[in-house]
Amino acid sequence: MLNDLKAQPKDKILMLMEMFKEDPREVKVDLGVGVYKTPEGVTPIMRAIKTAEKQLWEVETTKSYTGLAGDPGFTGGMRDLVLGDAVPADRVAAAATPGGTGAVRQAFDLARMANPDVTVWVSQPTWPNHTSILKHMGVPMREYRYFDDATCAVDFDGMMSDLQDVAKGDVVLLHGCCHNPTGANLTLPEFQRVAELLNDKGALPMVDIAYQGFGDGLDADAAGVRHIVSNCPEALVAASCSKNFGIYRERAGVLMAVQEDASKTPVAQGTLNHINRQNFSFPPDHGARLVSMILADDALRADWMAELEDMRTGMLTLREQLAEELRRLTGSDRFGFIAQHRGMFSRLGATTAQVDEMREKHGIYMVGDSRINVAGLNKDTVPLLARAMVDVGV
Structure with missing residues (x-):
């Protein structure tokens, strides 16, 4: 065979x-x-990561499994870092994943479970692994215009024109910041217009944010995704720690599912746990643990932010x-x-x-x-x- x-x-x-x-x-x-x-x-290896690793070596007492959704300190810390106070915490289900790629894959799985007839809309161009994963999964995909080769800027009129064909229950994949491969980003007013269109169409926004802090700063880079989650009833957000924490090989990512009503969050959380169990069981923890330590410690966080700003x-x-x-x-x-x-x-x-x-x-x-x-x-x-x-x- x-x-x-x-x-x-x-x-x-x-x-x-x-x-x-x-x-x-x-x-x-x-x-x-x-x-x-x-x-x-x-x-x-970023300074704060090295320091956190040394601290972890001293205090870690077990290598047993974490929960199916990963360490709550990590998922909660990443929720706050990416979403800020744009949406109440009790409306957000979250699960750790093997990197941002794992979060993207889990998001597509979740969308297909919610709507077996889902079509995922992706920018033209987009990160090649977006389309590769969708093709591998057999999920229908359509493209919307995004980059104008003549001006090397966002073709926003073309984008909005193409998204007029989005159907209720479709997923529209957006880049949160630092668009890969073009580097051309939506402005906040453009994110606002996209949110309005998706609400009118009954479509689900999905934001892939893999480079927070590499563009205009941590909060500025998250402005688009924060507007989406605060103005759309539901949203999916896939975030990566590979770049902004420099832990590529540790595979630390998170998928967040924003619910319209907090009463629905437990079902979404249970579904995220289930998908993790089916695909890889428990998520990796080392990189995620380092991130949660940095985000929870004022001194480590300040050092991380300073080095990230130097990189930016x-x-x-x-x-x-x-x-x-x-x-x-x-x-x-x-x-x-x-x-x-x-x-x-x-x-x-x-x-x-x-x-x-x-x-x-x-x-x-x-x-x-x-x-x-x-x-x-x-x-x-x-x-x-x-x-x-x-x-x-x-």
Whole structure:
């Protein structure tokens, strides 16, 4: 039977990583993989995480299972971090998951249980794993316009036009901040208009927020999701700790289901527990425990927030440097959008052929749609990228 298995398509980003490793050139730049890096090219362990790990080593007495929904200190802490006081806590069911990806998968499972005929609407473009998971699950999917390749900004009119076709009971997947792969975000007034449309249609908003704190700050980055949960009767929110806590391999995420009425929360909570049990039983705890320790301790939280702010402003500085270097080389401000985008990613507007040429001629590695990880740059490699872009005619 196993002989009949068919080879699965390879992940393009993982393939790009392998190509980069095998490239013998001394001067090469990896802008493909979506992890934060220091100017030295290291993905660091944050100071607060190290301190919390030392404390945990001293006091932890067991490695037994947590509850099916994970540690309440983690789910409660993440609820407060992401949602703030936008919705009463008793209307929120929450469960820890293996990373933000696990939260997304569990959300799709929950939506399908609530409505077997659900269609999930995703932005064009979106994070490729959104569509990959939906296809793997066999969940119907439709796309709505989001990014204007000509302006490198949100095509909000196109988005709202496409969402007119959303049916009652459908799920509309939104990016909370730092849109992956484009870096172009909805404004708060645009989130407000989307919420109004979804309420009119009877659709369920689902917000994937994987980069809180990487854009305009912790609270500013959560403004959109907070508006959604405070103005829509129900919502799903998938949050990740991989980037803003730097614990990628620890797989710490959370799925929150906001109910219209607190009396319905126990049923939603029981369903989240059930889905966890069916898919992986108990969620991983180490990373989640560290996050809950940091969020509950004033000193650790302050240190974490300070380091996160340094990471955020460092990426903004790189964006501004790249936009300015391209302005200097081209005599044009047409790449000013790079400084306006937020988060780790931007789409540069290069063709696939130009992306290939930059890799072959200049050792600049990026995804085929010209998505770059801004955090993969430093002040010395920004000019290399700018010159490569100009050389290939982007």
